[in-house]
Amino acid sequence: MATIILRVIFLLVSAGVAVLIINSESLRDAPTWVPWTVLGGMIAGTVAIIGVDVSLRRKDLTVITAVYFGLLIGVFVTYIALLALAPFLPASAQHPVRQWLPPILGAVLCYVCTSLLLQTRSDFRFIIPYVEFARDVKGLRPNVLDSTAIVDGRIADLVETGLFQSRFVVPTFIVDELHEAADSPDKSRRIRGRRGLDILNRLRGCKLVDLEVLADDLDSGSDASDESRLVEMARQLHGRIITNDVNLSKAATVRSVSTINLNEVALSLKPSFVAGDTFEVRLVKPGEEPGQGVGYLDDGTMVVVEGGRDRIGRSVRASVTSTLQTTAGRLVFAKPEA
Numbered sequence: 001m002a003t004i005i006l007r008v009i010f011l012l013v014s015a016g017v018a019v020l021i022i023n024s025e026s027l028r029d030a031p032t033w034v035p036w037t038v039l040g041g042m043i044a045g046t047v048a049i050i051g052v053d054v055s056l057r058r059k060d061l062t063v064i065t066a067v068y069f070g071l072l073i074g075v076f077v078t079y080i081a082l083l084a085l086a087p088f089l090p091a092s093a094q095h096p097v098r099q100w101l102p103p104i105l106g107a108v109l110c111y112v113c114t115s116l117l118l119q120t121r122s123d124f125r126f127i128i129p130y131v132e133f134a135r136d137v138k139g140l141r142p143n144v145l146d147s148t149a150i151v152d153g154r155i156a157d158l159v160e161t162g163l164f165q166s167r168f169v170v171p172t173f174i175v176d177e178l179h180e181a182a183d184s185p186d187k188s189r190r191i192r193g194r195r196g197l198d199i200l201n202r203l204r205g206c207k208l209v210d211l212e213v214l215a216d217d218l219d220s221g222s223d224a225s226d227e228s229r230l231v232e233m234a235r236q237l238h239g240r241i242i243t244n245d246v247n248l249s250k251a252a253t254v255r256s257v258s259t260i261n262l263n264e265v266a267l268s269l270k271p272s273f274v275a276g277d278t279f280e281v282r283l284v285k286p287g288e289e290p291g292q293g294v295g296y297l298d299d300g301t302m303v304v305v306e307g308g309r310d311r312i313g314r315s316v317r318a319s320v321t322s323t324l325q326t327t328a329g330r331l332v333f334a335k336p337e338a
Contacts (some may be wrong), residue, residue: 009059010045014042022038066114069114089101097326116229141166143169143240143241144193144242145169145243146230147174151178151196151299152299154204155199155203155269156199159206159208159209159265168212170200172215174230175213178197179193188284192298195299227248230248231248243261273320283314284312287308292309293309295308297332301330302331302332304333306335306336319335319337320333
């Protein structure tokens with residue numbers, strides 16, 4: 001309602017400005033079509049501005065603030081530059097240099113300052129009343145995803161339920177890791193990499209949360225492992241890590257970074273498989289017990305098929321007999337269908 005009132009006031013003010021222009025001395029002797037043109041032009045311009053405002057439903061305060069401060073700093077720097085150049089400029093006020101240098105210099109400096117703030121608005125913190133530029137304070141605590149949580153795929157299902165309200169952050173090296181895996185000659189690794197990229201695209205298309213890809217502050221050529229870089233980024237962002245890696249959770253806890261282990265979350269939820277469910281799995285190796293065959297689903301879930309040892313290297317249709325959920329992952333026991 002407040003926005004509607006503001007737009008109505010803006011429209012009335014524009015009409016009032018048009019009336020002032022029409023009644024001015026400069027238009028007193030103008031042809032009759034000129035006042036109507038001025039009034040129509042002012043109203044049409046106002047309606048166009050309101051239309052653009054309505055069409056841009058989702059506005060980023062950091063972009064608006066960056067443009068505002070960029071123009072403000074650009075004008076200030078232009079004023080200082082003209083004061084410094086005044087002794088070297090021609091004395092005549094009618095000289096072309098004195099006439100055109102201020103607008104040209106102002107346009108250039110305003111563009112440079114605005115462009116610089118737009119490109120670096122996530123790398124610094126700038127606070128004024130009701131406005132805060134911050135890489136680490138944008139909404140609630142961000143959720144930093146690692147590759148295991150992405151490939152698992154259950155995070156996308158949780159997001160689509162509306163459970164999470166804070167943004168999701170994916171480090172660039174995690175995206176590079178998934179891309180490299182998707183191009184791997186190893187079939188299993190390639191499937192996991194492609195699945196991870198598909199899940200990222202699914203999260204990107206979800207309107208319930210924001211997904212942001214950020215580069216970390218560490219040099220990519222440094223000796224730090226991806227796990228250490230992930231924990232350090234989460235610590236700097238004051239966020240939490242969502243993962244399936246137990247060792248990563250322990251390492252993050254040592255550095256006072258909170259984590260969410262999806263496997264631990266699954267312990268309190270209904271299992272994805274119940275007795276009697278059927279699916280197809282490719283057996284790739286023998287199990288620990290005689291006669292067992294072991295295969296893996298697309299999300300990495302290990303499936304132990306009783307009596308499947310003689311079918312290793314082939315895809316079999318299996319029926320679930322039981323499931324076991326641990327913090328290290330999910331284990332499905334099944335038997336071949338007749």
